[in-house]
Amino acid sequence: MADNPVSEELDRLIHERMRLGIVSALAAEERLSFGDLKAILKTSDGNLSVHARKLEKAGYIKVEKGFEDRKPKTEYCLTPIGRRALELYIDRMDALLNEAREALERT
Amino acid sequence: MSIPTQQDQQEAKETLAFIRRTMESASTFSAVSGWGLIASGIVGLLAAWLASMRVNPAELQIWIPAAAVSVVIASGANAIKARGSNTPLWSGVMQRIAWVMAPALIAGALLTFALHGQGASQLLPGMWLALYGAGVTAGGTLSVRAVRWMGMAFLVLGAAALIEPGLGLAMLAVGFGGLHVAVGFDLVWRHGG
Numbered sequence: 001m002a003d004n005p006v007s008e009e010l011d012r013l014i015h016e017r018m019r020l021g022i023v024s025a026l027a028a029e030e031r032l033s034f035g036d037l038k039a040i041l042k043t044s045d046g047n048l049s050v051h052a053r054k055l056e057k058a059g060y061i062k063v064e065k066g067f068e069d070r071k072p073k074t075e076y077c078l079t080p081i082g083r084r085a086l087e088l089y090i091d092r093m094d095a096l097l098n099e100a101r102e103a104l105e106r107t
Numbered sequence: 108m109s110i111p112t113q114q115d116q117q118e119a120k121e122t123l124a125f126i127r128r129t130m131e132s133a134s135t136f137s138a139v140s141g142w143g144l145i146a147s148g149i150v151g152l153l154a155a156w157l158a159s160m161r162v163n164p165a166e167l168q169i170w171i172p173a174a175a176v177s178v179v180i181a182s183g184a185n186a187i188k189a190r191g192s193n194t195p196l197w198s199g200v201m202q203r204i205a206w207v208m209a210p211a212l213i214a215g216a217l218l219t220f221a222l223h224g225q226g227a228s229q230l231l232p233g234m235w236l237a238l239y240g241a242g243v244t245a246g247g248t249l250s251v252r253a254v255r256w257m258g259m260a261f262l263v264l265g266a267a268a269l270i271e272p273g274l275g276l277a278m279l280a281v282g283f284g285g286l287h288v289a290v291g292f293d294l295v296w297r298h299g300g
Contacts, residue, residue, distance in 0.1 A: 020122070021129045028130035029298075035252055040132050090126065093119045100111045100119075 011089050013058055018043060018051045023086050026061060026078035034074040052076060060085055132249075139250055141294030143184025144287045147177040151283030155276060164276035165231035167223060177283075188300050204246045211242035232275030236282050237265025251298065257290045 014020045021041045025032060032040070038048050055061045060082030064075045078086075111119070154173035158164045215238035222230050240261025247255035261282050268278040294300075 017125070020126065024126045024129040025133035028133040031297075032133065033252075039248075040129065086126075090123065093123050096111050096115060096119045097123075100116045103111070 010092055011085050013054065013060070014085055014089055016051070018047060019055055020089075022048075022052060022055060022076070023060060023078065023082055026076055027083060027086055031075050031077045034076070037076060055082065138185060138189055139254055139294060140181065140184035140188040141291040141296075141298065141300055143181040143188075144291030144294060146180045146184065146291075148284050148287030148289075148291060150177045150180065151287055152280060152285075155280035155284055158276055158279070163228055164279070165228045165235075167219070170231075170235075170279075173283075191300065204249050207249070208242040208246040211238045211245065214238055215242075229272040229275065230269065232279045233265050233267075233269030233272065235265070236261050236268055236278055239282075240265055251294070253290050253293045253297075257286055260286055 014023050018041065022037060025037060025040050034045075034048065034052075037052075038045065041048065052061065052063070056063050058081075059079055062077050062079050064077070066073050066075070150173050154169050157169050158166055161169070215235060218234050218238070219231060222228065222234065240258050240263075242258070243261060244255060244258030247258045264278045264282045264286075268275045
């Protein structure tokens with residue numbers, strides 16, 4: 001998709017599948033723990049940590065660390081910036097399909 | 108404006124489907140209603156109290172209606188929670204949860220009639236708790252951690268009641284009453300209802 005102007009407008013940060021999964025899950029559920037996200041996305045601790053850190057750095061998600069029953073607990077939630085980024089990303093995907101449909105109708 | 112290629116279209120479709128699936132999984136992940144579990148727990152406690160007044164604590168005339176009422180209440184509460192979060196109640200994940208729980212629950216129903224027919228009613232509480240625990244533990248792999256832990260706790264209670272059938276009624280009260288109420292409050296607290 002790299003040579004296509006339509007796809008060039010996509011947010012590269014969440015175009016990556018795991019990061020898109022994190023943002024999508026947090027758009028549906030206000031707050032998810034590290035363990036819950038890992039189970040939903042069926043991924044490893046390391047993979048989830050790496051991608052979550054990138055999203056946190058970009059301000060797309062917020063990380064809250066605390067303790068529960070004296071055990072460390074990490075929870076994630078989506079920021080307004082992250083929600084907007086996902087909305088724009090979905091809009092671009094929809095637009096791409098519409099453009100393809102219109103092109104098909106013209107031929 | 109360049110025309111999106113066939114590959115672009117396919118990728119876009121797959122990506123949108125992935126987003127939909129992930130959002131559905133995340134929503135269904137906490138689709139078990141905490142209020143439904145609390146209500147089921149209260150039914151369980153009432154049933155245990157009624158059973159304590161009978162000679163046979165595993166009285167089917169008490170526990171079968173109690174189970175039926177609990178299923179109706181829990182299903183209704185799940186439906187209300189799903190509607191509140193705009194999640195389809197009978198989503199793909201919900202169907203998978205039902206499928207993984209069904210074998211243990213059906214086995215429980217069959218064993219209930221077999222053991223009751225053979226006059227081994229003292230084993231019913233342990234068997235109910237253990238098989239319900241097996242079903243919930245399996246279904247809980249698609250839900251929040253609290254549900255998985257609840258399933259395992261039921262297995263432990265079932266084991267205790269099978270080893271020492273005299274503890275059957277107490278284990279039923281702790282499991283179907285106390286555990287449901289406790290985990291229900293946990294879900295309400297953490298997952299909003």
